[in-house]
Amino acid sequence: MTTPSTRRANRRATDAPQPLDTLWQAPTIVWVILAGECLAVVLALAPGASGTRMVYFGLASLVIQWVSMLSLGVLYLLRRALAHLRPQRLAWVALGLMLLNTWLVSGMGWMMFGDGWPLASEGWPRLILQLTGIVLAVGLLGLAAFENHWRGRLHAVRAKQSELQALQARIRPHFLFNTLNTGAALVHRQPEEVERLLLDLADLFRAALAGPRDISLEDELALARRYLEIESLRFGERLRIDWKLPRELPDVTVPALSIQPLVENAIRHGIERRPEGGDIEIAVTTTPDTVVVRIINPLPSGGENRPGHQVGLNASQVRIEALTGGRGSVLTQQEGKRFIATVRLPIGEN
Structure with missing residues (x-):
């Protein structure tokens, strides 16, 4: 007969930490927010930024944080469906969600503000293309960092x-x-x-x-x-x-x-x-x-x-x-x- 202690032991033996588990922890969320703010600062200080740089920083921060929090929220809602994926595939899914959320937030901004949005001074299609390029660049760098981190963790385990x-x-x-x-x-x-x-x-x-x-x-x-x-x-x-x-x-x-x-x-x-x-x-x-x-x-x-x-x-x-x-x-x-x-x-x- 299987006793409760046996079931606990078997469950502990089969359960393993999942990559998604770290995303809901407070330190991870804080680091995501700080990374987004740093990216907004870089974009505001970059040559060619139109308008007041503080306004540009505030708007860029708003877009980045919306994309980041939406991505974390969707990953949390889909955590059970994604639990069976290998860590590397899971990272690519996260990158795809970031792209989709970037287009979603950009589309909502287009519908709500039209050409009055300061970031879209050169047109929304160009802005969406720029945001897509930024997400891809940051995401691919994140994939490389995640790959190194996961390999190191596997070696340690x-x-x-x-x-x-x-x-x-x-x-x-x-x-x-x-x-x-x-x-x-x-x-x-x-x-x-x-x-x-x-x-x-x-x-x-x-x-x-x-x-x-x-x-x-x-x-x-x-x-x-x-x-x-x-x-x-x-x-x-x-x-x-x-x-x-x-x-x-x-x-x-x-x-x-x-x-x-x-x-x-x-x-x-x-x-x-x-x-x-x-x-x-x-x-x-x-x-x-x-x-x-x-x-x-x-x-x-x-x-x-x-x-x-x-x-x-x-x-x-x-x-x-x-x-x-x-x-x-x-x-x-x-x-x-x-x-x-x-x-x-x-x-x-x-």
């Missing part, structure tokens, strides 16, 4: 995907090797727990082998719980676990196996190095805009924390930052005789 895949490839053998070692030791020492062990191992292996994906925080904590159940069989009374969870977990997503490796680090570099064992605390707290997950473990008996290769920590940090667009984080600190790993996740759309 592919580089990030390659980095994440490399980290995933490193964490899988690391995780599976440690879990198999635990299972092998328990088969001989506590054979009566083999069935429970195999069920927990199956859940963990399924998550590790499924590849990079996003799951709910509840599912990720369930994987951590499975891992701790296996380790509890191995350590017995040496391992004490304190879960501090709210009655209802926040509806946020995390990369699969991003919190579990932090719990694994707490076992490997804390409990395992202490003959007397210790307590691991896993706490989830929320604020209006952030979910905080803390994994706390005691330091080794010598008081010195000697981290290993930090494969799990580095992978968790990079993957959470990638998922949240840099708004989430994984931080570690030593506080007295305790080592604390803190995961911060933003609430809402990333």
